[in-house]
Each structure stands twice: as C-alpha cells, then as structure tokens.
Amino acid sequence: MSLEMDLSVVCLLMLVLVCHGAGHNETFQEARCKKHGPAIRFPFRLDKQPVHCGYDPRFVLSCNQRNETLLQLPTSVTLNIKKIDYASRLIIAADPDNCLPRQLRNFSLSQSPFKFAGQYQDDYALFNCTSKQGDYYDPISCLGVPGYDIYAYSSNNFLGYTDLTNCTKMYNVPSIPSEMIRGDNILHLNWSEPAACVGCEEQGKFCGWKKNTSKLETECYEKPKSNKGKIRKIEGAVATVGSVLVLLVLLAAYRVYSSDKAAKNNQKRIENFLADYKALKPARYTYADIKRITDEFKDKLGQGAYGTVFKGKLSDEIFVAVKILNNSTGNGEEFINEVATMGKIHHVNVIRLVGYCADGFRRALVYDYLPNESLEKFVSSEHGETSSLSWEKLQDIALGMAKGIEYLHQGCDQRILHFDIKPHNILLDDHFNPKISDFGLAKLCSKDQSAVSMTTARGTMGYIAPEVFSRNFGHVSYKSDVYSFGMVLLEMVGGRKTIDDKVENSNQIYFPEWVYNSLDKGEELRIRIEKEGDAQIAKKLTLVGLWCIQWHPVDRPSMNTVVQMLEGEGDKLTMPPSPFASAGPGRMHANMPGRPHYQALEVISETE
Known part of the structure; x- marks a missing residue:
C-alpha cells in the first residue's frame, strides 16, 4: 500500500470518528487548506468532507492548487477567503487574481446566504477614459491597459465637475460597497444562516447538527478542552474499532484513492493526447491567451449544454468563436472527443478548429467565427x-x-x-x-x-x-x-x-x-x-x-x-x-x- 493510500486511510478514519462518525457526539473537526489558512467548520465544510459536516451546498469551500480557500457564489464568481470570524459571522474575501473589480458585472448575493457587511452601498458607473480624470479620482489599476484607464463614478458624484470628453461609458453596477472598486482587493461579507447558531461562539461553543433527531435542526456544542483531549478521545475511539469497521474504512479509503487516481489519470490522458496532437495545425493557447482573445469574455454569442461561446479576435482582421467548456464536463471526454474528431476533418462544409486550451481544469475550443450564426x-x-x-x-x-x-x-x-x-x-x-x-x-x-x-x-x-x-x-x-x-x-x-x-x-x-x-x-x-x-x-x-x-x-x-x-x-x-x-x-x-x-x-x- 502506497504512502498516498496510507494518508487516505488515516484521513477517512479521522472523518469517520470525528466528523459525525462516533455517534455524532464529537464536535465537527476543523479543516484548513493550508497551515495558516482560515479554520473551516460548521456551517462551512470543504468539498472533500462528508455532506453532513456543513449546513448546505451554499457553504461549501474548496482548495485550489495554491492551497487558497475558495468560495463559489451562485453567479460563478469565485472568492479567495482570507479569514472567517465565526463569532461575528464575518468572512474577509479577495479576488483570486487580485482584481476584485473584474468580477463586478457577474457579482450577485441574491441567491447566497451572504450580504455586504454593514457598509454603505451605492450605484456606480464605469467609464473607459483615454486621459487622466483630475486629481480627485484614481483609476481602477487592475482593469486598465496601456492607452486607457477605467474609472468608477458613484451615483452621488456630480459629473458636471468631471470632464468626460475622452471617456466612454462601459456599464452600470448597482448597490455595491466602495471597497469593491478600491485597489485593496478586500471584501467583507456577513452570513445569517442557520439562525440557531447565533451566540454559540460567544458562549465558547461550536454549532452543529442536533443529534438524535430526524429534523434538520442545529444546536451549540461544547468545544474540546484541549488538543490533548481530542487526541485521547480519538485514540480511545480507534482502539475500540472492530475488524469489521476497519475493513469498511479501508474499503472506503480505497474508493477515495481510486477516485483521486482516476481524476489524475484523466488529466494525464488529456495531456498525452495533446502531446500526440502537436503535429496537427490547431494551436494550443493558455487560459490567459483565451482571456485576451475574448477581451475578458466580453461578447457572448450563445450557451449550450457543454459550455458558453464568446466572440474573440486574433488580430484586427481575424475573428474567432471561443467555446469555454463547463468545469462539469466529467473526465474530459467531450473535450478530447471534439479535438480528436476535428483533427481528422478537412472539408468546406465542416467548421475549422483554429486552436484549443487545456490549462489545468480550464478547457476551451477556438473555431472560425461565422458572422451569420x-x-x-x-x-x-x-x-x-x-x-x-x-x-x-x-x-x-x-x-x-x-x-x-x-x-x-x-x-x-x-x-x-x-x-x-x-x-x-x-x-x-x-x-x-x-x-x-x-x-x-x-x-x-x-x-x-x-x-x-x-x-x-x-x-x-x-x-x-x-x-x-x-x-x-x-x-x-x-x-x-x-x-x-x-x-x-x-x-x-x-x-x-x-x-x-x-x-x-x-x-x-x-x-x-x-x-x-x-x-x-x-x-x-x-x-x-x-x-x-x-x-x-x-x-x-x-x-x-x-x-x-x-x-x-x-x-x-x-x-x-x-x-x-x-x-x-x-x-x-x-x-x-x-x-x-x-x-x-x-x-x-x-x-x-x-x-x-x-x-x-x-x-x-x-x-x-
């Protein structure tokens, strides 16, 4: 059995015993994406933990390749969680790419349990300007490119004192706090659910699901006295585990290991396929290339079951259609399928594949743009x-x-x-x-x-x-x-x-x-x-x-x-x-x- 298999067994055993496993008498085990990252516990849970470790899917967090803690909002906006304050029900978040204003157009909290943390909210209009706009306004540095800057003006600003001659209005953003457009890349959010958890932290307790009931209710639980107490309880529980339970744990661990191995094999299969595919004409692009080609996914052409199509530009004369594949496309079969098939086709009545992107879990296909849709x-x-x-x-x-x-x-x-x-x-x-x-x-x-x-x-x-x-x-x-x-x-x-x-x-x-x-x-x-x-x-x-x-x-x-x-x-x-x-x-x-x-x-x- 490999070291990776051993770690899987130990981690799963810990979850079985500590996270709702030992008769649901133990407090939920805290998890972290990295050593000094935010502690993750109820109502939050990591996507790799059992479902009952968290409140509902809206509180699911994940870890990226840099071991940052990520929260996915219902509007496909991803936030990097810097800190979670359970006592005041506050999370401090940032944009993973260090440019929070870039997510403004898609940002919405309407379907999430979160709200802006007690800050005054205002409507803003974003302008694209080719000259500096006085000394009172600073441009949004991460949105600008050589030749023009992006400015955000509040609905309270009197634009009569602002020279917008060299500016073009881009779009409006309603009801956001000013910190979202500043260069600090920091956002404060509160959460309100579940209501029964209010006050648990002030009492020095943790919140969790109520035991011995079929209803979905929560209550406060005493925190462990110390880490030594936790260790003794876990050691005691491990000592009483019978041979049947050990067998079940090993079987479950093997399934976790097999699933992780399958995911790695799928990624390796894609990379091997693309290595063999180099001899063909379609170019390979990075995800940064795709964002540049589509001007940050500005012009949406349509959406289907497998992804969203955007209009892009390789040069002033060459336009393309870029299909961004959904992350839920399984083992990459649809991606490999289309790239492999298109590589065999050269016909006037079949669309031409210009290139593709396979940058980690991000995948895209680049085609000729046809103006008549x-x-x-x-x-x-x-x-x-x-x-x-x-x-x-x-x-x-x-x-x-x-x-x-x-x-x-x-x-x-x-x-x-x-x-x-x-x-x-x-x-x-x-x-x-x-x-x-x-x-x-x-x-x-x-x-x-x-x-x-x-x-x-x-x-x-x-x-x-x-x-x-x-x-x-x-x-x-x-x-x-x-x-x-x-x-x-x-x-x-x-x-x-x-x-x-x-x-x-x-x-x-x-x-x-x-x-x-x-x-x-x-x-x-x-x-x-x-x-x-x-x-x-x-x-x-x-x-x-x-x-x-x-x-x-x-x-x-x-x-x-x-x-x-x-x-x-x-x-x-x-x-x-x-x-x-x-x-x-x-x-x-x-x-x-x-x-x-x-x-x-x-x-x-x-x-x-």
Missing part, C-alpha cells in the same frame, strides 16, 4: 423572420449539409457519426455556406462496419432517430445522422420547428405528417412560395426529408444517395412510404428503388 436563426419562427433565405439558397444549404455529413461518413479514415445534427449546429459563413459544428457527441467507428453500440441515448429531442431510444427499430448507425438530417430538411421547408414543446393542443397537426399527407393526396404544399421554381424545390426537399425520416434505419438512404437526390431533378423522386402509418417494429420494410434488401448490421464497439 446558425441555420436555426433562419428556419425557426422563434427568431423572427423565417423567409429571409430564398429557396435556391435553402437548397444550396441542404446540399452543403448533405456533402458535409457524407464526408463524415465516408471521407475520413474512420466513419464519424455526429449524433447531434440540428439547425443550431449548422453554422453559416458570410456567403451562407453551411458548416457542421459541435462534435462533442460524435463517435468514431470502422468504415467496414455499420453499427455502433451505445449505452445511453444522445442528441437533441426532435432530431434523435428512433433506434437511439429503442433497439426494436434497428441498430444505431450512420443512418441515425440521416434521420436527423431529414428532420432538419423538413424544418427548413416548414419554416418552423418540427417539434414544438410549447404547443399545448396535442391535436395540432404535426408538420412532417401533414406535409406527407398533402403530397400523398396530390395536394399543393401550402407553404410560402415567392417565384417560379420555388414549389419544385420545396417539394424536392420535402421528399428527400421524408425518405430520411423513415422509422427503420434500413429504409433510409445513405448520405451519398441523399446528395444524388438533392443534385437531381425533383420530379424524378418517388413518394416514400409513410413514416407515420406504423411506427412499430413489425412494419414491412418498404423497398426503395435501387436499394438492396435488408441485411442485419453487426454491432461493434465505440472506438476509444
């Missing part, structure tokens, strides 16, 4: 006008998408299954050429085998193929991307979502089924038509979409066939069987012209 903006009624693109342009976009997906399926050394084809992930350049993006859910498989095994469904509701939910419809394969592409085509034709979660009337007609029934009856499509030829394009896109959304994968065309269908004449396309007449697995497979009879697809494992 995503296809969703032009096909969803939620985003205003949906008719700004002509039918010819919609057809060009559909063909470009199809060629991009065909390249993913056939043009690389390994087949790439995207699993999240939707309008939001189809970006448009300044000429409205489509580029497929967001490969966080993509999987690789051998080109000579057609199916991939999956343990959980992945994708976006409304675009996920039936077999991804239930294997009764067939194996998951590249045909799952074909289904998603078909739903996007029908959404382009309908000019609105194919699935609308906001519709309250369940009897409202489902657009793909309505358009199929209209074509089946020989009726004209009642959709917007602006000039001659539009109707033919709309019908072609509709027929291709309906072929792609057949319930059983074997009934859908390959993307190579889809490209041929989109490049050909629409009047030569045949009507597909109805995807809506029977969704059950017992439906007869409809034969598509030129398609070989159904053959079972062998299930293979995902490529690691």
Whole structure:
C-alpha cells in the first residue's frame, strides 16, 4: 500500500470518528487548506468532507492548487477567503487574481446566504477614459491597459465637475460597497444562516447538527478542552474499532484513492493526447491567451449544454468563436472527443478548429467565427423572420449539409457519426455556406462496419432517430445522422420547428405528417412560395426529408444517395412510404428503388 493510500486511510478514519462518525457526539473537526489558512467548520465544510459536516451546498469551500480557500457564489464568481470570524459571522474575501473589480458585472448575493457587511452601498458607473480624470479620482489599476484607464463614478458624484470628453461609458453596477472598486482587493461579507447558531461562539461553543433527531435542526456544542483531549478521545475511539469497521474504512479509503487516481489519470490522458496532437495545425493557447482573445469574455454569442461561446479576435482582421467548456464536463471526454474528431476533418462544409486550451481544469475550443450564426436563426419562427433565405439558397444549404455529413461518413479514415445534427449546429459563413459544428457527441467507428453500440441515448429531442431510444427499430448507425438530417430538411421547408414543446393542443397537426399527407393526396404544399421554381424545390426537399425520416434505419438512404437526390431533378423522386402509418417494429420494410434488401448490421464497439 502506497504512502498516498496510507494518508487516505488515516484521513477517512479521522472523518469517520470525528466528523459525525462516533455517534455524532464529537464536535465537527476543523479543516484548513493550508497551515495558516482560515479554520473551516460548521456551517462551512470543504468539498472533500462528508455532506453532513456543513449546513448546505451554499457553504461549501474548496482548495485550489495554491492551497487558497475558495468560495463559489451562485453567479460563478469565485472568492479567495482570507479569514472567517465565526463569532461575528464575518468572512474577509479577495479576488483570486487580485482584481476584485473584474468580477463586478457577474457579482450577485441574491441567491447566497451572504450580504455586504454593514457598509454603505451605492450605484456606480464605469467609464473607459483615454486621459487622466483630475486629481480627485484614481483609476481602477487592475482593469486598465496601456492607452486607457477605467474609472468608477458613484451615483452621488456630480459629473458636471468631471470632464468626460475622452471617456466612454462601459456599464452600470448597482448597490455595491466602495471597497469593491478600491485597489485593496478586500471584501467583507456577513452570513445569517442557520439562525440557531447565533451566540454559540460567544458562549465558547461550536454549532452543529442536533443529534438524535430526524429534523434538520442545529444546536451549540461544547468545544474540546484541549488538543490533548481530542487526541485521547480519538485514540480511545480507534482502539475500540472492530475488524469489521476497519475493513469498511479501508474499503472506503480505497474508493477515495481510486477516485483521486482516476481524476489524475484523466488529466494525464488529456495531456498525452495533446502531446500526440502537436503535429496537427490547431494551436494550443493558455487560459490567459483565451482571456485576451475574448477581451475578458466580453461578447457572448450563445450557451449550450457543454459550455458558453464568446466572440474573440486574433488580430484586427481575424475573428474567432471561443467555446469555454463547463468545469462539469466529467473526465474530459467531450473535450478530447471534439479535438480528436476535428483533427481528422478537412472539408468546406465542416467548421475549422483554429486552436484549443487545456490549462489545468480550464478547457476551451477556438473555431472560425461565422458572422451569420446558425441555420436555426433562419428556419425557426422563434427568431423572427423565417423567409429571409430564398429557396435556391435553402437548397444550396441542404446540399452543403448533405456533402458535409457524407464526408463524415465516408471521407475520413474512420466513419464519424455526429449524433447531434440540428439547425443550431449548422453554422453559416458570410456567403451562407453551411458548416457542421459541435462534435462533442460524435463517435468514431470502422468504415467496414455499420453499427455502433451505445449505452445511453444522445442528441437533441426532435432530431434523435428512433433506434437511439429503442433497439426494436434497428441498430444505431450512420443512418441515425440521416434521420436527423431529414428532420432538419423538413424544418427548413416548414419554416418552423418540427417539434414544438410549447404547443399545448396535442391535436395540432404535426408538420412532417401533414406535409406527407398533402403530397400523398396530390395536394399543393401550402407553404410560402415567392417565384417560379420555388414549389419544385420545396417539394424536392420535402421528399428527400421524408425518405430520411423513415422509422427503420434500413429504409433510409445513405448520405451519398441523399446528395444524388438533392443534385437531381425533383420530379424524378418517388413518394416514400409513410413514416407515420406504423411506427412499430413489425412494419414491412418498404423497398426503395435501387436499394438492396435488408441485411442485419453487426454491432461493434465505440472506438476509444
């Protein structure tokens, strides 16, 4: 057993005996991030301690690599806790990067148990100035850069005596104490919960959960007489621990050790992968580079399940889109997945990866910036006008998408299954050429085998193929991307979502089924038509979409066939069987012209 394993066993044993373990008779054990750091005890706890050592998640603290004590506020603002005064319920905090004013725009205490410590609060306006503003005002030094300074003016200041000719207003910050904009980098906060803990410290006691009750109530506990008393109690408790308890402690310690080892292995796996990745073109940036490129994350473009996208600038002429991945992205699989996948792709209809950042736990992806945003903006009624693109342009976009997906399926050394084809992930350049993006859910498989095994469904509701939910419809394969592409085509034709979660009337007609029934009856499509030829394009896109959304994968065309269908004449396309007449697995497979009879697809494992 290694030294690290021994330390894990000892630490866990201490927690079991002292922190709520020995019949909950012992006072909560104090913890620190470093020897002279603030003492951490109830209502606070370290994130590595058991949940019952603290009051609730809002009081959870953590230690960074410099052994500083950190508090994460609900608004993603991180504070470095310098001191905790339990008697007066006061914490003295600072910004970890020594620039508290930089957190002003996101700073909020509304969802936290903390409040400003009895100081007068005022509204401030921040100005960017290219010249010094008199002798009465000092700039915020940590925000300024060569060429301009940042000044904060209180709502009580009479700006008539201030020359703001060379200044530009940046933003307002409401109700903050003046110490947040001074250069001291110090902030005083009080906390108020739990109410039953008030007065414990004045009585020379600690506060903790009330024992022998199922209710979440707190009470005051006597402090240990001395450290020697603590040691004797712990020694006595350890001496009485039976063999079963020792076995349980060792097992729990091993799990802690394994978890920590797994986290280190994940970080090492990312570093090894990036070392092998150096031969490819994308550049590696530090987190400081990312902050500089995005101008401190000034221009937010959007947010998704895996992270937030900001507009950035590499030079006066080169703009980029920077996706900051969430810290909760697990073992880094989504990061490695996207970087590794993008490194294999070089196609006009697939977004280009410019670079990436893997700076400790901070990870980011840097892409080309496309000014026309995503296809969703032009096909969803939620985003205003949906008719700004002509039918010819919609057809060009559909063909470009199809060629991009065909390249993913056939043009690389390994087949790439995207699993999240939707309008939001189809970006448009300044000429409205489509580029497929967001490969966080993509999987690789051998080109000579057609199916991939999956343990959980992945994708976006409304675009996920039936077999991804239930294997009764067939194996998951590249045909799952074909289904998603078909739903996007029908959404382009309908000019609105194919699935609308906001519709309250369940009897409202489902657009793909309505358009199929209209074509089946020989009726004209009642959709917007602006000039001659539009109707033919709309019908072609509709027929291709309906072929792609057949319930059983074997009934859908390959993307190579889809490209041929989109490049050909629409009047030569045949009507597909109805995807809506029977969704059950017992439906007869409809034969598509030129398609070989159904053959079972062998299930293979995902490529690691």
